[in-house]
Amino acid sequence: xxxxxxxxxxxxxxxxxxxxxxxxxxxxxxxxxxxxxxxxxxxxxxxxxxxxxxxxxxxxxxxxxxxxxxxxxxxxxxxxxxxxxxxxxxxxxxxxxxxxxxxxxxxxxxxxxxxxxxxxxxxxxxxxxxxxxxxxxxxxxxxxxxxxxxxxxxxxxxxxxxxxxxxxxxxxxxxxxxxxxxxxxxxxxxxxxxxxxxxxxxxxxxxxxxxxxxxxxxxxxxxxxxxxxxxxxxxxxxxxxxxxxxxxxxxxxxxxxxxxxxxxxxxxxxxxxxxxxxxxxxxxxxxxxxxxxxxxxxxxxxxxxxxxxxxxxxxxxxxxxxxxxxxxxxxxxxxxxxxxxxxxxxxxxxxxxxxxxxxxxxxxxxxxxxxxxxxxxxxxxxxxxx
Amino acid sequence: xxxxxxxxxxxxxxxxxxxxxxxxxxxxxxxxxxxxxxxxxxxxxxxxxxxxxxxxxxxxxxxxxxxxxxxxxxxxxxxxxxxxxxxxxxxxxxxxxxxxxxxxxxxxxxxxxxxxxxxxxxxxxxxxxxxxxxxxxxxxxxxxxxxxxxxxxxxxxxxxxxxxxxxxxxxxxxxxxxxxxxxxxxxxxxxxxxxxxxxxxxxxxxxxxxxxxxxxxxxxxxxxxxxxxxxxxxxxxxxxxxxxxxxxxxxxxxxxxxxxxxxxxxxxxxxxxxxxxxxxxxxxxxxxxxxxxxxxxxxxxxxxxxxxxxxx
Numbered sequence: 153x154x155x156x157x158x159x160x161x162x163x164x165x166x167x168x169x170x171x172x173x174x175x176x177x178x179x180x181x182x183x184x185x186x187x188x189x190x191x192x193x194x195x196x197x198x199x200x201x202x203x204x205x206x207x208x209x210x211x212x213x214x215x216x217x218x219x220x221x222x223x224x225x226x227x228x229x230x231x232x233x234x235x236x237x238x239x240x241x242x243x244x245x246x247x248x249x250x251x252x253x254x255x256x257x258x259x260x261x262x263x264x265x266x267x268x269x270x271x272x273x274x275x276x277x278x279x280x281x282x283x284x285x286x287x288x289x290x291x292x293x294x295x296x297x298x299x300x301x302x303x304x305x306x307x308x309x310x311x312x313x314x315x316x317x318x319x320x321x322x323x324x325x326x327x328x329x330x331x332x333x334x335x336x337x338x339x340x341x342x343x344x345x346x347x348x349x350x351x352x353x354x355x356x357x358x359x360x361x362x363x364x365x366x367x368x369x370x371x372x373x374x375x376x377x378x379x380x381x382x383x384x385x386x387x388x389x390x391x392x393x394x395x396x397x398x399x400x401x402x403x404x405x406x407x408x409x410x411x412x413x414x415x416x417x418x419x420x421x422x423x424x425x426x427x428x429x430x431x432x433x434x435x436x437x438x439x440x441x442x443x444x445x446x447x448x449x450x451x452x453x454x455x456x457x458x459x460x461x462x463x464x465x466x467x468x469x470x471x472x473x474x475x476x477x478x479x480x481x482x483x484x485x486x487x488x489x490x491x492x493x494x495x496x497x498x499x500x501x502x503x504x505x506x507x508x509x510x511x512x513x514x515x516x517x518x519x520x521x522x523x524x525x526x527x528x529x530x531x532x533x534x535x536x537x538x
Numbered sequence: 539x540x541x542x543x544x545x546x547x548x549x550x551x552x553x554x555x556x557x558x559x560x561x562x563x564x565x566x567x568x569x570x571x572x573x574x575x576x577x578x579x580x581x582x583x584x585x586x587x588x589x590x591x592x593x594x595x596x597x598x599x600x601x602x603x604x605x606x607x608x609x610x611x612x613x614x615x616x617x618x619x620x621x622x623x624x625x626x627x628x629x630x631x632x633x634x635x636x637x638x639x640x641x642x643x644x645x646x647x648x649x650x651x652x653x654x655x656x657x658x659x660x661x662x663x664x665x666x667x668x669x670x671x672x673x674x675x676x677x678x679x680x681x682x683x684x685x686x687x688x689x690x691x692x693x694x695x696x697x698x699x700x701x702x703x704x705x706x707x708x709x710x711x712x713x714x715x716x717x718x719x720x721x722x723x724x725x726x727x728x729x730x731x732x733x734x735x736x737x738x739x740x741x742x743x744x745x746x747x748x749x750x751x752x753x754x755x756x757x758x759x760x761x762x763x764x765x766x767x768x769x770x771x772x773x774x775x776x777x778x779x780x781x782x783x784x785x786x787x788x789x790x791x792x793x794x795x796x797x798x799x800x801x802x803x804x805x806x807x808x809x810x811x812x813x814x815x816x817x818x819x820x821x822x823x824x825x826x827x828x829x830x831x832x833x834x835x836x837x838x839x840x841x842x843x844x845x846x847x848x849x850x
Binding site for chain 1: 578580718721723751759764765766772774788789
């Protein structure tokens with residue numbers, strides 16, 4: 153007869169409790185032999201072993217209570233929590249460990265998976281069937297593009313701004329390349345593997361060779377929030393200087409602007425203020441908060457955003473030719489993004505919308521880049537067999 | 539139809555062209571190998587790795603650059619070819635739209651189980667409609683080419699004739715013709731402009747990836763997991779038809795999901811009785827003595843949904 157503690161098919165919590173009954177050594181062995189968080193179908197079990205008076209799971213999934221309490225396993229210093237997580241999901245989280253009324257947020261010591269962002273790193277758990285896409289990982293066969301650090305003079309802001317220029321492998325001055333302008337571009341490089349993805353997708357012919365200009369605002373919360381100076385910076389400073397410097401196709405159809413969160417707001421607001429300048433938009437988890445009645449509750453930093461989105465909803469015009477919109481279903485912004493899609497469709501633009509079982513984070517944005525970029529710039533994959 | 543041809547998979551990482559050349563050109567034949575790398579487009583001249591690999595004299599025919607020169611001298615022809623390109627693209631889009639509507643039910647019928655007496659004729663008829671559409675498409679594309687030829691007489695244009703004469707000289711003094719892959723449409727249309735195989739005659743040809751597709755009767759574009767859009771294979775147009783009964787599927791490991799019997803069945807049944815040959819790295823398919831012979835490890839799709847060696 154199979155010992156319930158060894159039966160992989162049964163729920164892991166009773167097995168864990170059975171191991172507890174057998175003593176500390178058996179529990180240690182059980183923990184060492186299993187991966188935590190433990191994913192079994194739609195069920196994920198988190199385990200924390202260590203001194204604590206209270207343990208909680210902190211996540212950023214809209215609709216769930218912000219912190220979920222662990223249960224202490226009897227007579228041990230191990231704590232357990234089981235939650236439901238749909239297949240192919242990703243969830244970023246931290247553990248709250250409280251002692252003597254003081255809580256600390258830590259990464260899950262038993263979890264080897266982490267996701268980085270500009271504020272540090274979180275633990276991340278993958279739902280059944282999720283694996284980081286292979287095209288986000290460096291492919292030794294893919295020829296590498298280059299990144300050059302430069303500064304661009306902004307007449308609009310009266311300063312010089314750092315940018316990075318991505319040139320594809322086999323870059324030639326004699327060719328003409330499409331242009332992709334990326335908001336928070338340095339972060340996309342660092343946290344969303346943008347260079348690797350561009351290299352891989354170009355190598356796989358899913359994207360044509362293109363030039364990407366990576367920008368990073370010194371004050372994104374203001375400049376990205378429908379600041380007309382930022383829109384003019386892109387249209388009057390950045391793109392003309394890049395067109396003078398690089399062999400670019402000088403046509404809106406070969407020009408895209410993209411961003412995530414406030415970067416998506418900046419992209420849409422620029423396209424709205426200068427319709428037709430960018431022929432393509434890639435908007436990820438845009439902070440497109442609007443109000444139908446009364447005021448919003450997102451704090452003053454959102455005031456200009458809400459004002460812009462409200463105005464955009466009244467008179468969207470036709471900012472661009474095609475747009476790819478993505479958002480995680482675990483984000484509070486999902487409602488706003490879903491609401492934006494029919495509006496964009498009514499403008500006559502080509503629209504593709506993709507939802508993901510993920511949150512407001514860089515790996516969600518990373519995982520949507522293949523579909524988004526190849527939708528806007530389809531590569532020669534279908535016709536090239538080298 | 540050629541008497542001798544060798545079709546290969548991609549050659550970038552593990553090239554086997556040298557062995558293929560040895561099979562058709564004696565070691566002491568020091569005449570150059572004529573090479574076409576037009577499918578690489580503006581990288582056409584970057585053939586150093588190939589030269590080092592084959593260890594024989596090589597003459598790159600510079601087919602891509604020759605057409606560029608013709609375009610410089612003959613802007614009318616350039617405009618006409620661009621216009622043809624736009625028409626071909628539109629026809630392909632219209633075909634794709636109709637294909638989607640026909641392939642969905644074929645796929646569903648293959649998936650269903652039940653009374654075979656009822657299912658088999660339904661499957662047969664649904665697939666027959668796909669065959670008919672594929673053939674209609676080939677005829678439409680051929681009509682566009684015929685119209686182009688009749689109106690613009692590309693072969694009679696001075697700039698084309700000049701390049702053709704030079705190509706003929708190079709081909710006459712070559713021991714063998716090697717055709718590299720790349721952009722299949724660019725390769726096909728540029729070779730056709732010069733009637734390259736007419737100039738070369740019935741002598742051995744070694745072709746890989748897109749060039750293998752171009753030699754066959756039907757050029758089939760395919761990818762089971764494209765980043766966006768439909769994943770149904772499409773007929774692009776007729777190839778040169780210099781090798782019979784084969785659909786060349788280069789880079790199959792990257793482009794086809796061969797462990798899905800339904801997908802394999804769909805492709806194999808659609809193009810039967812032609813061999814759906816998986817031309818991966820190291821694959822080699824020889825056409826000699828009016829029959830196909832696959833080197834060990836060269837695979838094909840079967841109508842039952844499996845993958846098998848091509849064999850003898």
